[in-house]
Amino acid sequence: MKPIKAYGDTLGDGAIQLSFTLPVSFGGKAKEAAKIYVQKMGFKSADIVHAEPLSEEFTFFVAYGKTDNYVDYDSVEYSEAVDKAMSMDEVNAFIKQNFKRKIVIVGACTGFDAHTVGIDAIMNMKGYNHHFGLERYPMIEALNMGSQVPNEKLIEQAVKINADAILVSQIVTQKDTHIKNLTNFIELLEAEKLRKRFILVVGGPRINNKLAAEIGFDAGFGSGTYAEDVATFIVKKMYERLSEKK
Amino acid sequence: MEKKLKLSEKKIEKARTLAENITGKIQNYIDSHTTVAVERASLRLLGADGADKNGVPVPNIIADSLKDKCGFGLCKYYLNALAKTGLDVKELNEKIAEGLDISKIDMADLKSVEIKAKEEIEKLDKRLEENVSYRNKKLSEFAENEKKPWIYVIVATGNIYEDVKQAKAAASQGADIIAVIRTTAQSLLDYVPYGATTEGFGGTYATQENFKIMRKALDEVSEKEKRYIRLVNYCSGLCMPEIAAMGAMERLDMMLNDSMYGILFRDINMYRTFTDQFFSRMINARAEIIINTGEDNYLTTSDAVEKAHTVLASQFLNESFAKRAGMKEELMGLGHAFEMNPEIKSGFLMEFSQALMAREIFDKHPLKYMPPTKFMTGDIFKGYAMNTMFNFVSKATGQTIELLGMLTEAIHTPYMQDRALAIKNALYVHNNIDGFLEEIEFKKDSTIRKRAAQVLDETVQMLSSVKKIGLFKAIESGMFADVKRPPEGGKGLEGVFEKENGYYNPVEKYLKNKLGIADTAEAK
Numbered sequence: 001m002k003p004i005k006a007y008g009d010t011l012g013d014g015a016i017q018l019s020f021t022l023p024v025s026f027g028g029k030a031k032e033a034a035k036i037y038v039q040k041m042g043f044k045s046a047d048i049v050h051a052e053p054l055s056e057e058f059t060f061f062v063a064y065g066k067t068d069n070y071v072d073y074d075s076v077e078y079s080e081a082v083d084k085a086m087s088m089d090e091v092n093a094f095i096k097q098n099f100k101r102k103i104v105i106v107g108a109c110t111g112f113d114a115h116t117v118g119i120d121a122i123m124n125m126k127g128y129n130h131h132f133g134l135e136r137y138p139m140i141e142a143l144n145m146g147s148q149v150p151n152e153k154l155i156e157q158a159v160k161i162n163a164d165a166i167l168v169s170q171i172v173t174q175k176d177t178h179i180k181n182l183t184n185f186i187e188l189l190e191a192e193k194l195r196k197r198f199i200l201v202v203g204g205p206r207i208n209n210k211l212a213a214e215i216g217f218d219a220g221f222g223s224g225t226y227a228e229d230v231a232t233f234i235v236k237k238m239y240e241r242l243s244e245k246k
Numbered sequence: 247m248e249k250k251l252k253l254s255e256k257k258i259e260k261a262r263t264l265a266e267n268i269t270g271k272i273q274n275y276i277d278s279h280t281t282v283a284v285e286r287a288s289l290r291l292l293g294a295d296g297a298d299k300n301g302v303p304v305p306n307i308i309a310d311s312l313k314d315k316c317g318f319g320l321c322k323y324y325l326n327a328l329a330k331t332g333l334d335v336k337e338l339n340e341k342i343a344e345g346l347d348i349s350k351i352d353m354a355d356l357k358s359v360e361i362k363a364k365e366e367i368e369k370l371d372k373r374l375e376e377n378v379s380y381r382n383k384k385l386s387e388f389a390e391n392e393k394k395p396w397i398y399v400i401v402a403t404g405n406i407y408e409d410v411k412q413a414k415a416a417a418s419q420g421a422d423i424i425a426v427i428r429t430t431a432q433s434l435l436d437y438v439p440y441g442a443t444t445e446g447f448g449g450t451y452a453t454q455e456n457f458k459i460m461r462k463a464l465d466e467v468s469e470k471e472k473r474y475i476r477l478v479n480y481c482s483g484l485c486m487p488e489i490a491a492m493g494a495m496e497r498l499d500m501m502l503n504d505s506m507y508g509i510l511f512r513d514i515n516m517y518r519t520f521t522d523q524f525f526s527r528m529i530n531a532r533a534e535i536i537i538n539t540g541e542d543n544y545l546t547t548s549d550a551v552e553k554a555h556t557v558l559a560s561q562f563l564n565e566s567f568a569k570r571a572g573m574k575e576e577l578m579g580l581g582h583a584f585e586m587n588p589e590i591k592s593g594f595l596m597e598f599s600q601a602l603m604a605r606e607i608f609d610k611h612p613l614k615y616m617p618p619t620k621f622m623t624g625d626i627f628k629g630y631a632m633n634t635m636f637n638f639v640s641k642a643t644g645q646t647i648e649l650l651g652m653l654t655e656a657i658h659t660p661y662m663q664d665r666a667l668a669i670k671n672a673l674y675v676h677n678n679i680d681g682f683l684e685e686i687e688f689k690k691d692s693t694i695r696k697r698a699a700q701v702l703d704e705t706v707q708m709l710s711s712v713k714k715i716g717l718f719k720a721i722e723s724g725m726f727a728d729v730k731r732p733p734e735g736g737k738g739l740e741g742v743f744e745k746e747n748g749y750y751n752p753v754e755k756y757l758k759n760k761l762g763i764a765d766t767a768e769a770k
């Protein structure tokens with residue numbers, strides 16, 4: 001067992017900062033209420049260090065609390081989709097050596113979601129933060145369909161160009177709209193008996209590998225992901241499937 | 247304002263002339279065409295409103311029953327129905343919602359149609375005039391409390407009544423402008439929903455009733471704060487002219503309204519967009535609604551350093567298109583943004599340079615400056631620091647409209663405290679650096695002066711290339727935002743019609759007359 005707690009300035013102090021708004025007017029009573037509220041969250045000590053009115057009906061608080069709650073780190077189960085990413089050159093060499101053809105990847109931001117920033121960062125030539133996108137990879141045929149692409153259309157395109165992998169980007173998560181949309185995507189593939197044909201990857205700021213697996217994707221990537229992470233996962237997974245067949 | 251970048255006036259003039267040339271070609275197309283959305287907007291301005299029991303709006307019911315008549319103009323049929331039935335607008339709308347098909351009513355003589363047109367146009371003009379004079383009265387009444395830049399924040403709960411609470415709170419914290427962001431994908435609906443709405447994703451439906459509810463709330467808070475709080479919505483997408491019509495009637499003060507945004511970022515057909523933007527801008531110009539153009543979006547798909555000139559080129563084009571729609575410079579809120587990678591060494595100097603460049607080139611225009619979004623992460627603390635730098639540039643370079651960055655950008659639509667913290671940051675910086683630019687000048691070979699000169703040079707080059715191949719081809723080849731759109735592609739082309747001989751639209755005539763636009767293209 002390895003119990004861990006938040007670290008402020010002393011190991012084990014369990015110090016945490018919080019900020020929140022309560023729907024009450026500013027004043028001493030509001031501050032007291034905020035303090036009790038923080039204590040109710042499981043903080044044995046609570047300091048309201050700042051309070052100010054946002055309007056006549058709302059007050060904003062900054063609070064610090066200390067808690068005895070902990071997590072047993074040894075019991076946490078989680079694995080990343082990719083431990084160590086290959087570089088662009090390594091990915092290309094890997095594809096040449098193992099598949100002896102270009103691989104095909106299609107991606108889109110699906111449903112009503114209009115944000116292309118995620119899919120562009122992974123797929124567009126330019127990439128993001130000096131990490132080239134998949135379009136730049138000589139051994140990858142990458143097709144970025146953009147945003148607001150219906151699930152049906154993305155699947156249709158993947159079949160048409162005989163894609164090896166499908167990338168789905170989801171930025172908007174209000175009211176769990178992404179979960180519904182992603183689930184619908186998997187259901188459509190299963191209904192068409194296409195689930196096993198593609199490697200399915202989902203990405204977005206609120207996505208992680210665990211959530212992706214729960215919904216039925218092969219991998220999920222959160223913020224801070226670059227094209228090489230996604231490419232590494234795809235080529236390794238393809239290799240794994242190829243080896244299974246042999 | 248004293249100009250500090252010493253940009254070549256000749257080059258600026260050249261860029262303007264090139265833009266005029268480029269938009270002139272498109273205007274020829276626009277003048278000889280109409281769209282189903284232009285017709286529905288015209289109907290709305292004559293009084294068509296309401297919806298049937300399935301929620302289909304009356305203007306859509308009319309347009310659907312007269313599909314093949316768009317090229318002749320649909321107003322005639324609505325006015326004819328008024329003349330023939332003797333009903334007033336409200337009664338007629340109810341009848342249409344209940345199933346009356348006005349395409350089946352015999353056509354009266356043109357004279358009685360003209361008489362009805364005159365009546366309804368007079369009512370419209372009175373309503374728009376009242377809106378304009380109310381706004382001007384309040385602006386001058388509260389002039390002493392006006393800040394610069396105007397602080398612009400967004401509400402986006404999906405529920406108009408919840409939006410009202412957030413908007414009122416934001417105004418009392420110091421916001422000058424409230425934008426009610428639209429629900430995801432409304433831009434792709436070919437109708438405007440009817441009535442108050444309480445459900446939406448990532449935003450709230452733009453409906454005329456929602457406009458009215460928010461307008462009333464902001465008028466109340468304006469009186470309390472002794473500042474006129476401006477209301478913004480999104481005049482874009484397939485219903486661009488209709489939203490303009492509704493905004494004009496309900497006294498919105500600003501509209502997001504770009505000549506190319508829909509083509510590039512929503513894959514709406516370019517013929518449709520160009521025709522719609524012209525009509526919507528005439529409405530905005532008449533109602534003295536400030537437009538906000540969308541150049542900031544270019545920098546979310548392209549690199550902000552390499553593609554800075556595409557922003558300036560687009561500003562010149564938007565300016566020229568707006569001028570053709572009878573709009574004064576004082577209503578042209580040309581857009582730009584602070585979107586460079588924060589890791590770039592001396593990136594701030596380039597941002598400063600470009601913001602000042604826009605200010606100096608467009609000196610009468612209420613420029614709209616947009617905050618960092620592309621490089622905002624879940625790190626709210628870093629994001630808050632980036633927004634402080636943005637606030638500095640915005641105030642120091644004299645931007646007019648400042649859309650505040652949210653520390654939770656890229657996480658969720660703003661919480662009430664996110665907005666409050668953003669306003670606090672902006673007010674702090676605005677107050678603390680007041681007078682900054684008057685104190686400084688730039689060395690001849692400074693990065694700041696050289697950067698602006700370089701962007702202007704690249705802009706002239708780009709506009710020259712666009713002129714050579716034409717704007718349609720330029721968009722097709724991906725010259726803007728690295729997005730490629732074919733002229734026949736995208737949504738809404740089926741709603742574009744060539745004007746037939748005898749095309750009749752009294753609303754268009756009224757607007758052109760009021761704005762001093764020569765009615766050049768009477769049909770083919």
